[in-house]
Amino acid sequence: MNFCPHxxxxxxxxxxxxxxxxxxxVCGACTTIHYRNPKIVAGCLPVWEDKVLLCRRAIEPCxxxxxxxxxxxxxxxxxxxxxxxxxxxEAAAKVELTYLISxxxxxxxxxxxxxxxxxxxxxxxxxxxxSLECQLFTEADIPWDEMAFTSSTFTIKRHFLDRRDGTQxxxxxxxxxx
Amino acid sequence: MNFCPHxxxxxxxxxxxxxxxxxxxVCGACTTIHYRNPKIVAGCLPVWEDKVLLCRRAIEPCxxxxxxxxxxxxxxxxxxxxxxxxxxxEAAAKVELTYLISxxxxxxxxxxxxxxxxxxxxxxxxxxxxSLECQLFTEADIPWDEMAFTSSTFTIKRHFLDRRDGTQxxxxxxxxxx
Numbered sequence: 001m002n003f004c005p006h007x008x009x010x011x012x013x014x015x016x017x018x019x020x021x022x023x024x025x026v027c028g029a030c031t032t033i034h035y036r037n038p039k040i041v042a043g044c045l046p047v048w049e050d051k052v053l054l055c056r057r058a059i060e061p062c063x064x065x066x067x068x069x070x071x072x073x074x075x076x077x078x079x080x081x082x083x084x085x086x087x088x089x090e091a092a093a094k095v096e097l098t099y100l101i102s103x104x105x106x107x108x109x110x111x112x113x114x115x116x117x118x119x120x121x122x123x124x125x126x127x128x129x130x131s132l133e134c135q136l137f138t139e140a141d142i143p144w145d146e147m148a149f150t151s152s153t154f155t156i157k158r159h160f161l162d163r164r165d166g167t168q169x170x171x172x173x174x175x176x177x178x
Numbered sequence: 179m180n181f182c183p184h185x186x187x188x189x190x191x192x193x194x195x196x197x198x199x200x201x202x203x204v205c206g207a208c209t210t211i212h213y214r215n216p217k218i219v220a221g222c223l224p225v226w227e228d229k230v231l232l233c234r235r236a237i238e239p240c241x242x243x244x245x246x247x248x249x250x251x252x253x254x255x256x257x258x259x260x261x262x263x264x265x266x267x268e269a270a271a272k273v274e275l276t277y278l279i280s281x282x283x284x285x286x287x288x289x290x291x292x293x294x295x296x297x298x299x300x301x302x303x304x305x306x307x308x309s310l311e312c313q314l315f316t317e318a319d320i321p322w323d324e325m326a327f328t329s330s331t332f333t334i335k336r337h338f339l340d341r342r343d344g345t346q347x348x349x350x351x352x353x354x355x356x
């Protein structure tokens with residue numbers, strides 16, 4: 001932040017406001033405190049029979065690597081709606097959410113992943129705008145060495161674990177847990 | 179947003195950028211797109227024996243009403259750490275988190291509540307800076323008509339439900355579910 005979005009002043013300082021205990025961006029002209037907070041990345045692992053649907057990213061970061069369909073939650077949107085939207089955007093697929101499988105903190109980059117498992121409706125999918133390709137993988141075929149993000153690896157592993165155990169658990173972890 | 183935080187221009191417009199499908203705040207001078215995303219409100223319902231700890235708010239909004247200790251997640255913080263911090267700030271109490279009990283969407287005000295149940299360590303608490311008072315309540319004594327937020331009512335009800343059933347479930351809903 002170079003300029004105060006409220007008054008336009010360039011007098012932006014990082015300081016601990018009175019009554020607070022963390023440094024904030026504060027405008028020296030209008031005194032507005034500009035808070036910054038983590039973003040939610042909502043996603044869903046689509047499941048069809050014994051396979052899961054992954055997408056190969058057509059966008060940076062991690063262009064060309066595989067991922068669980070996920071993206072920033074939008075204003076006005078609930079987490080479930082965001083997860084369903086991301087599957088549509090990345091894989092042109094509809095899902096019926098089954099359960100929230102992972103809460104994954106990336107504290108250093110201010111992201112909190114919330115990923116569901118969902119049933120891929122009628123097993124149908126195509127290739128969404130943000131993907132190079134989309135593909136169903138059995139556990140044995142997952143391209144573990146070509147995954148875009150640790151959060152995806154975490155969620156996919158937990159899905160197959162839950163399936164073996166016949167449970168539906170929320171798994172919580174922070175980066176760099178796999 | 180009156181001025182672009184990047185270049186200081188007042189030419190801020192709400193429009194749908196090329197390749198996007200939602201209106202964004204865009205700077206007409208430097209072309210920066212200013213995304214806005216929901217905030218996470220992290221919290222924890224502290225439990226001691228057959229009681230839960232609630233705090234009466236010393237701050238607006240809802241000054242004087244009761245609440246589950248909760249607040250905005252900070253940059254650099256995981257959801258669990260945020261929930262533990264909020265209990266400390268509001269009730270000067272330590273908790274050991276048991277499980278995530280609720281994901282509660284408030285789409286219209288761009289807030290996503292993530293609240294845990296936690297064990298109140300040694301049953302100890304005081305009154306935090308942001309509270310007028312803190313008090314342990316049995317289910318029969320909960321001040322249902324003086325609750326600050328629907329998210330708190332939702333979480334407290336689900337806690338007593340889970341306890342009766344002997345389960346630890348994640349409950350998901352959107353405002354105004356109670």
